[in-house]
Amino acid sequence: QVQLAESGGGLVQAGGSLRLSCAVSGRTFSTYGVGWFRQAPGKEREFVAAIRWTGGREDYADSVKGRFTMSRDNAKNTVYLQMNSLKPEDTAVYYCAARRFLSLRVTETSQYENWGQGTQVTVSS
Numbered sequence: 001q002v003q004l005a006e007s008g009g010g011l012v013q014a015g016g017s018l019r020l021s022c023a024v025s026g027r028t029f030s031t032y033g034v035g036w037f038r039q040a041p042g043k044e045r046e047f048v049a050a051i052r053w054t055g056g057r058e059d060y061a062d063s064v065k066g067r068f069t070m071s072r073d074n075a076k077n078t079v080y081l082q083m084n085s086l087k088p089e090d091t092a093v094y095y096c097a098a099r100r101f102l103s104l105r106v107t108e109t110s111q112y113e114n115w116g117q118g119t120q121v122t123v124s125s
Contacts, residue, residue, distance in 0.1 A: 002026035009119030020081040022096030033102020038092035047107035093118040
């Protein structure tokens with residue numbers, strides 16, 4: 001089991017950038033893949049991006065491809081989501097989630113074992 005904590009959310013104008021961080025506790029962090037999801041008011045939680053436990057391969061939703069970049073620093077037990085060219089429709093609560101030995105593109109929330117509390121991202125037009 002690991003615990004996750006997001007940070008870095010805030011208010012930004014359209015076209016701006018934010019970097020979210022997800023700090024993961026536990027000595028087995030390197031064996032976990034981590035995903036980012038978001039949930040806007042009145043909508044279901046949706047997949048944004050994920051990074052696999054080994055090899056560093058990333059997967060992205062079509063809506064963020066080319067604008068968002070995910071990375072991980074195993075030495076710091078931290079995963080990052082760099083968000084550029086933000087749009088008002090990116091406004092949501094962003095969650096990070098972990099799945100042990102994530103090695104495929106997995107977009108379903110039910111497939112992730114541990115979740116953070118979320119961080120609010122608001123993009124003004």
